[in-house]
Amino acid sequence: MLAVLGTGVQARSHARAICRVRPVREIRVAGRDAAKAAALAEELSARFEGEVRAVSGYAEALDGADIAAATTHAVEPVVRRPWLTPGVHITSVGYNPAGREVDDATVAEALVCVESRRAALAPFPAGSNDLLMPIRDGLITADHVHAELGELVAGSRPGRTAPDQITLYKSVGVAAQDAAATALVVAAARERSVGEEITLG
Numbered sequence: 001m002l003a004v005l006g007t008g009v010q011a012r013s014h015a016r017a018i019c020r021v022r023p024v025r026e027i028r029v030a031g032r033d034a035a036k037a038a039a040l041a042e043e044l045s046a047r048f049e050g051e052v053r054a055v056s057g058y059a060e061a062l063d064g065a066d067i068a069a070a071t072t073h074a075v076e077p078v079v080r081r082p083w084l085t086p087g088v089h090i091t092s093v094g095y096n097p098a099g100r101e102v103d104d105a106t107v108a109e110a111l112v113c114v115e116s117r118r119a120a121l122a123p124f125p126a127g128s129n130d131l132l133m134p135i136r137d138g139l140i141t142a143d144h145v146h147a148e149l150g151e152l153v154a155g156s157r158p159g160r161t162a163p164d165q166i167t168l169y170k171s172v173g174v175a176a177q178d179a180a181a182t183a184l185v186v187a188a189a190r191e192r193s194v195g196e197e198i199t200l201g
Contacts, residue, residue, distance in 0.1 A: 001024070001025065001026040001027070001028065001064055001065050001066055001067075002015065002018055002019070002022075002024045002026070002027045002028070002065065002066070002067045002068070002069065003027075003028050003030070003058075003061040003062045003065035003067070003068040003069070004027060004028070004029045004030070004040070004044075004061070004068075004069050004071070005030055005031070005058055005061060005062075005068065005069065005070045005071060005072055005078050005079070005101075006031055006069075006070065006071035006072040006073075006094065007029065007031035007032075007033060007036035007037050007039070007040045008071060010069075010071035010093055010094070011029070011031075011040060011069065011071040012040065012043070012044075014069035014071055014091065014093070015027060015029075015044055015048075015069065016044075016047065018067055018069060018091075019048060022067060024048075024050060024067070025050040025051070026050050026051045026052075027041070027044055027048060027050065027051070027052040027053075028052075028053060028054075028055045028060070028061040028065070029041045029044070029052070029053070029054045029055065029061065030054070030055050030056070030057055030058045030060065030061035030078075031072070032072075034054065034056070037054035037055075038054040040054070041053055041054040058078040058079070058080075058083070059080070059083045062079065062083040062084060062085075062088075063083065063085075064085055065084075065085060065088055066085070066087070066088060066089070067088065067089050067090075067091075068084075068088060068089070068090045068091070069091050069093075070090060070091065070092040070093065070094055070101045070102065071093050071094050072094040072096075072101055073094060073095070073096045074094060074096060074099055074100070074101050075096055075098050075099030075100075076099060077099075077100055077101060077102055077103040077106075078094075078101050079092065079101055079102045079103065079106055080103045080105070080106065081103060081105035081106045081109060082105075084106065084166060086163075086164035086165075086166070087163050087164045087165065087166070088166055088167075089166075089167045089168075089169070090102065090106070090110070090166070090167070090168045090169070091169045091171065092130060092168065092169070092170050092171065093171045095128075095129075095172070096129075097124070097125045097129070099129065100128075100129040100130045100133060101130060102130045102168065102170070104133070104134045104137070104139050106166065106168065107130060107131065107134050107139075107140065107144075107168065108134060108139055108140055108144075109166055110165075110166040110167060110168035111146050111159075111160065111161075111165055111166070111167045111168065112131070112144055112145050112146050112168050112170060113145070113146055113147045113148070113149065113152060113159075113167065113168070113169050113170075114128075114131075114145055114147075114148055114149070114169070114170050114171070114172070115148060115149050115171060115172065116148055116172075117142070117145050117148060119172050120145065120170060120172050121135075121142055121145070122172075126172075127172065128170050128172050130170050131144075131145065131170060147159075149169075
């Protein structure tokens with residue numbers, strides 16, 4: 001089961017991407033605006049064979065979830081440790097300079113991965129409050145960040161080591177990685193003769 005927290009562009013793209021690579025049978029959508037959550041659930045239902053429904057809150061969305069995509073502009077955490085099932089994977093991409101998406105207990109317990117330690121741990125406002133706040137408060141140290149994406153892909157750092165381990169991917173966005181991914185997509189499209197060439201400007 002996939003919990004989608006948030007109702008914007010990132011919520012849509014994460015739901016679609018996760019369903020392409022994981023056998024998701026159910027999606028629950030939660031957001032600050034119930035009407036937007038219902039609209040997103042309806043939109044996703046048209047593309048997804050399993051059950052999709054909007055729920056009343058983040059705790060309900062996360063109850064029993066195997067995967068959670070947090071895509072909010074939250075000030076107070078929308079991912080809280082008591083709401084999580086053992087073994088859940090959380091992808092957190094939201095940002096608000098005044099707050100955070102993930103609570104201290106989840107960060108402290110989770111196997112934490114990032115695109116780049118340097119980017120995620122950069123001083124406010126560039127880095128991730130989800131990591132910087134518990135470091136500031138002495139709950140974790142910078143060494144709590146287990147791996148960067150590149151280390152996981154290369155196999156130089158292990159991923160999950162137990163089925164009930166909570167994993168957290170905290171994204172802050174790294175432009176160089178975005179550009180590299182885009183180049184791979186464009187190359188694959190050209191190789192398959194799909195897509196449409198457009199001129200910008």
